[in-house]
Amino acid sequence: MLVLEGVSRRFGAKSAVEGVELSIERGSFIGVIGRSGAGKSTLLRMINRLIDPTSGRIALDDVDVSALRGKELREWRARCAMIFQQFNLVGRLDVLTNVLMGRLNKVPTHRSLMRLWSDEDIAIALTALEQFDMGSFAAQRADQLSGGQQQRVAIARALVQEPEIILADEPIASLDPRNTKLVMDSLSRINRDYGITVFCNLHSLDLARAYCGRLIGMSQGRVVFDGGPFDLTEDVARQLYGLEAGDVIDMPEEMPAAVVAAQAATPPVLAAH
Amino acid sequence: MLVLEGVSRRFGAKSAVEGVELSIERGSFIGVIGRSGAGKSTLLRMINRLIDPTSGRIALDDVDVSALRGKELREWRARCAMIFQQFNLVGRLDVLTNVLMGRLNKVPTHRSLMRLWSDEDIAIALTALEQFDMGSFAAQRADQLSGGQQQRVAIARALVQEPEIILADEPIASLDPRNTKLVMDSLSRINRDYGITVFCNLHSLDLARAYCGRLIGMSQGRVVFDGGPFDLTEDVARQLYGLEAGDVIDMPEEMPAAVVAAQAATPPVLAAH
Amino acid sequence: MATSLKALPAERLAALSGAYASEMRAKRLNTLMFGAAIVIAAIASGWIAEVNLTKFVTHIGAFFSYFDRLATLDTGARVWTDIAEWFWGLKKWSLLLLDTMLIAYVGTIVGALGGFLLCFAASSNLMPNWWIRNAVKRFLEFCRTVPEIVFALIFVIAFGLGPIPGVLAIAIHTAGALGKLYSEVVENIDMKPVEGAVSSGGSWPEMIGFAVVPQVISNFASYTLLRFEINVRGAAVMGFVGAGGIGQDLIEAIRKFYYSDVSAILLLIIGTVMIIDLVTERLRHRLLGAGGQT
Amino acid sequence: MSRTSLRAVALADMNGLRTRHTAEFAVPRERVIAIAIVAAMIGLFAFALYRFEFSLTRIINGIGNLGSFVPLMFPPSPGSWPRAWLFLHALAETVAIAFLGTLLAAILAFPLGFLAARNTTINRVVQFMSRRMLDSVRGVDALIWALIWINVVGLGPFAGVLAIMSSDIGAFGKLFSEAIEAADNKPVEGVTSSGGSHLQQVRFGVLPQVLPVIAGQILYYFESNTRSSTIIGIVGAGGIGLHLSEMIRTLEWPSVSFIICLILVTVAVIDAVSGRIRRAIVGPVPQDAH
């Protein structure tokens, strides 16, 4: 059970996350939704302890995560893998080494510093890459990849961590439909088969509804919605995305409203499956 | 009329774009679709001349764009604004200055270097920012913004260029449904009202179908599809995303296939409009 | 091993890891050969430089003998027992120090401006033209290789004795040194913002001003202030053109074995260096700002 | 044609924009401060020129004399073949001493650089102390370092190596630490988030970014020690610096220019090698990277 108690974070005068109270069951698949700037990334980063809450407390099964230090903190981070919105790869290192970063906590420091990875680790990393069609890029430098390729490397890095919690910050933003499905399915699979808790920031409500067992809606740093995928009514969505106030944008008239409304989709072929 | 004749680009041994032949009418809204790594970004970057084709020719109304140099090249770039997949903002500068960079070609160099922007330029930049709810971030450093906020700044920068062509590389990847609509609508509006040609790399086929007058599908550097939004049949999509070969990914059974298929959506409220 | 990743067929795995290993082998071999070359060069240099570790170890105690004398007054007492006697020349030295800083300031400013204007043309990522780039590089090398003393002599003949020829010589050397260091920083920048500026039709100077300078300014500041520090300490030229300065007083004290003077002046200089460093630190952290977090 | 509605909207709403964004239209405070600082710097500059009795007429009159001395240096000539050989030999010796001194300084300064950088240090106290220590090492004149090491190992090239080493540690420590502080934090976060220790963050997040910069700095100091080889001359190791100052002292200008040319060639070679090494570390300039 992961518990957030009154967690807040400010940047200077700006409050990015405010008074978040949550209890998350082990093995949940949580979708975090909300407008750009709502504080979704900040929330995930606090759980991984990349940034510390200004106030409040994060705890897992009575362990106060927000008080961990040193080795324990590193172990906590290894247990909750993070997939970053902007990938955060090391551009000058090759793809495989970037993925192997996910195993740092499991390798003796002196070996990792010399980059003496075991065959097993390499096999795990290659497996993760291959799962997302990136096996053949293993020796390429990360900064020479296309956007979607970088994103897949970042996801592979998180998976090889063999974590208990996955914090995925818009893991599919730069991905094409096929890779979107690949990624979401594998998150779903490890969630289901191994009981790994998944937090996933998503902009697509349909995906959120399809994959997540529980949705958390954020607005201006606060949790304004918390419920099952089918509790997310039109009104809630309205409020979440601030669409109630007179919508200033005019819609291109020549387009069917329904089509405009659908934001994205896997090719219809899939729908026919 | 923008014409691409046998345009190719290789990186070392790797061919990113190969033998692309296209003629684009002025005022078209082109959607470029295809798998991650298909060469979409590379294609757009070549049109803006950020990278040069290894072979082939790009021409606008008989002007050989691929041969422009110096001032003419800069003017060409000013005429075709680029929205980057990874935003390409200057993290250490404030948001407003980042947007005002879109006006560099219209301001004498000595004034711009002293940051002596005219009130008119500032007004244009602020209007563009406000249009995407970013007015209040004008003075903040760009590297302190959330992902979606950065993306909106990048879009504002392109718009203040007052371009004739907009090259948008996944402009909505990090955006929430409301901002997605805001952005796509304004692209659509300036395309319709001012006859500005728009190239838009998109991963969402629904959005592509809804907004684009013509779709170009790329695969492994080649154009494999070119047609209207309703020519994009299931078969074509299958081929484009390489789904024909036995789909290795198993789908989470407990989910309704139709829901799984839809990749994303604006909240249903909008559909009701 | 229990893993949440689906295992890969053995032959596919072998193929992938084989491909990776062979790509890496070349790189690794390069690294190894490079390392070996360094070690061999170091051993050869050690032989030429008559490195003698036994001598070093047996006499290392003497390392402190000079410091010991530095801490002793002419009277034989420790310096700190009589601060007034130790810093008898405080007023004179402080004035000299200020004077020297003024000279170093002008020389550094002029030189840094020169180096700044030239460094972009010497960077391979911003100046694709081989000829211009190399011409600028060679020019910068010339500026820093011709000894300051020679420039100073030329300027003394042209403009007469006084600080001006010294300042000019310092400025030329500074331009050559900073131009090179700056250009290496520029070669290491992130090119994404550069593309951002270029894609909207910005001119070359605008690209530099908006996309490059914000990225490099903190490193430039650090190099410039280090050079300022070097120029403050640098004695040779200013002494040579008859402009004196704290450096010359220090050298004089060293040569005449006025040990307590040496330590006093040294402390003044170290204090100055620390102040400059603290200022640089604040300045740089301001320029670097909070850093990207999202 | 290229008038988007943006401009129309902006101009129509000028007053609204002004009230909503007074700060953006006003001259920013930072600009005022910056202008004040620049003005103060120019003022100090002007004061300095006045103090140095700078006069334009003196400069203009002097410009004519500027070239009068240069012809004495042409054509560059060593004087005799054995002397040319001697110079070459001294140069080779200098390169060796400078190489070893710089290498040792770099090795010793490397950990110090990480301790002195805000983002990689252990704690603030360690950082503060490391920086002040580096300041002190830098503050001690090279001549003093030379004298100190002469006491230990006597006159000779070894003392030169040690003196170069000690006086460069301070500069390296400072330069390394500042390059480290300027590194991008995103890759570091990537390593941190997967449980990487401090050492691993540095190794995988920071090091790949700063290695090219550090390599450049080391090679620069190698070059610098080669060309300004005064210490080597002081400690009695000969070297090219000794010959250069001797030639200047005895006014043998063609030999002076000959030696300068020799050093120039050496510097150009070091520069070429340095370029190759840095490219090997940086990889091909990722101009087209995404």
Place this chain on the structure above:
Amino acid sequence: QDWKAKYPELVFAIIPAENASGVTERYTPFVNYLSKELGIKVSLRIANDYAAIIEGQRSGSIHIASYGPASFARAVTAGVKVEPFAIETGIDGSKGYHSVLWVKKDASYQKIEDLKGKNLCLVDPNSTSGNNVPRFAMNKLGIDPDKFFGKVVYAGSHENAVIGVQQGTCDAAFNWWNDEQESNLLRMDRKKMVKAEDFRMIFKSEQIVNSPIAYLAALPADLKKSIRDAVYNVHTRDKAAFDKIYEGKQGPLVPVDVEAYKPVIELIKFVDTLRKKSGS
């Protein structure tokens, strides 16, 4: 001899004199000669700064050193235990050089006293002939340079001082001068930097005693004796080596003791008294 076990190698160090070039080439045969005579290895070290040699002798790592007169005196006042044993001589047997004061040929000044309120160029604070001797001499004349002259400038080098007079920056400049055949001015003339006939000498100091060779006082007596024996006889036993050093322009190395350097040591002590006067 038992000192051979204790001193398997001797170090001979020199400072390049301000008026000679090719130190390495010139001294190598001499050092080889010493080595042959003593039967042990003698290595040559040339240091560009005499402070380095003094430190080296203090730490015992330099056994024999060829000093300038002032630097030898400095070593003595710095408390290093060294003994001078040989001195260079001129071809006429003279044992010194001079500090002289140059003015422009057509200037009206005839002696130092005429320069009241004018500008004076000294060389640098460390120079014997360009600073220490002139100050000592003027002190004897009852002149306090800092009050007497309009401005006293350290020109930085002997050459700069001459150039200063030529350009009018100063009205007079001190410089080194051996004899009618050799001086810095003549050398600059030969290198076409100035014309010697444009200058006139209005002061010549007493002779500054020539450079000594000194060894560590702590060396064994018989080693010292062997060294002396070798050095005094080099011009006969190895004429080639001897001629290589002095190119036939100087006489043999002759015995000397510290007594001959008392005046220079006095001079140095005088200079030290100036130290704190110039301050605060």
